[in-house]
Amino acid sequence: MNQTLKELSGLVVSFLLLAVALFFGAHAVVFEAVPPPEGEGRDSFLAAFDQAFLTIMVAAAAAALTWFVLAKSAGVDRPSGAGRRTAWAVVALCLAAVAAALATVMFGRPLDGSWLAYVLLVLPALLAFYVPTALFSPASFKYSPIGASKVRRW
């Protein structure tokens, strides 16, 4: 298996596993700890949350793949081309903004009382972006995600 395929499959598999785990985890927390707004049933509240969650995860997957493609196509043949941490951070910030926007548009419940649901929509997306990119970025940029050297060694 060549290096690119190894890195890409690592990125995809780790993302899927993490996304599934985060989905069930977030769903369980929302089910237990976030009451639906007055006049709304728990089922429709959870269905809206799940749908927003999955859409935001798709955005996170797109962000992770965008970083991967950017890094892979950049390549490095001299020190001046190395690093690109700023590019990674920009992708992460864009994802945070998109996740917040999608959460507002798709979930759209009052912040008061549902703030934890919003946190559980945005934070897992960032986590699902961070962990696979920290572990499986192309070799030349493997430590570009902040803290990646510690994550990889841990």
Added chain:
Amino acid sequence: MSRYLIGVGGTGAKCVEATVHLAAAGVLPREPVLVQFVDPDGSNGSLNRAIAATRAYAAVQQPLELGTDPGASAVHAFRTPVRVGTREVWTPFADTTRRRLGDVLGYQELAVNDPGAARLFDVLYSSEEREEDLGVGFRGHPSIGAAVLAHTLSFEDDPTWAGFAASVDQSLQSPGEAHVFLAGSIFGGTGAAGLPTIGRLVREDVLGGADGGGRLGAALALPYFSFQFKGNADGLRADAASFIPNSQAALKYYHQKGYLDIYDALYVFGEPDLQPEAEASVGGSTQTNAPHPSELYGALAAADFFHGHERKGLQTTARSDQERIGWSDLPWMGPSGVEERVVGFARFAFAYLGVYHPVLREDPRGDRHRYPWLIDHFDRAESVGGTAQSVADLAAYCRSYLSWFAAIHGVDRPRPDLLEWSSFASKNGGIALRDPFSLTDSDPLMVGDGEQARGLRAVWERMCSAPRYRNVHGFDAFVRSLYAACTTPAA
């Protein structure tokens, strides 16, 4: 030590220089090599360049010890320990006040005590030959050199040669271990005088004669360069016009005196077209002849001999094209291709100087994420700053290696097609290293090789994805990793 390399005269020193560069590329076996230079002219420019290359090599090789780690069998670079003798250059004129033939052989005393012998001296040597200051060499007169060397070289009284003999004697305790190789020209002064004289003395006094142990070999350089003095140079001096007749006479002498029997292997190389040297010099620091591709023949002969290959008779060189030297023209029967190792190391040197050395020199502590290989190899070891000397030493040696290969490409006939030097050097009179390199890629280093998978980008990627070594950290691990990234065949 089990391999001994004696560079006799300026050409011998240049062959040693080429041998050192082949050692860096991993063409020589792992056994340690002790180098001894022999030259009455210690300030000879060619000699000093060879000494500098040998020192630069040893400065890198000694701390790395790549060849001695059983887990590093794939690292060929710097695997051969190369050391110089206690006195780098042995000169027959230890007493600098007695540097004339008449002084060395005691002509004045003879004239008083033994007038007959003094008159014989007069017949054999002209007054000019007796009285010339030999501090800059034997001035192309091997008859002077042979007399001086035979009189002064002693394996008992001279500490340099006594140490040499003791070391060889120790090597002889292990069967087949002592390999003594001499290199030099047979058309000039010091080499022509020293090769037969020192060869015979080593065979008889150190290796125990024809029935003794060990092996003795030599690379004899026939003419491959010429020069012309501008204006009138005073005193005795080498004359390029006599190179061919000198060589004829020397070869006849070797044949008649049975030197094929003294040496276990004799390698002979030269060129039909003599490369004109830019500057002619009677000796001293101005005698700096540029490296020549023919010296690769001498170096390959040393490598062949040190590998223990049995060669009967005279080994000579031949080429398919008189105008050009390519890899296929270099005779080699070793376990691996010379081209593969020399080009692989050139790629290593190019990548190190152009890409990695600047990072290591700066030691970007707050910016390390940009260089994954730096984190992988240096975080668990000392900081890069702790190995600053090794970092600088490797850069110095890589410059020496690339400069040498660039310089031999400055020769017009035969025109070498070995490395595409324009990526790291430029022609301005001679050929000198670019600073900084153009860094287009490292692929063009190999003539006719379009293998993109070895370019600088692929090397960087390999450096970043290479697994960490278990027992090696820091600069040592970095060097192994970069060498592997530059030499491993493309997948």
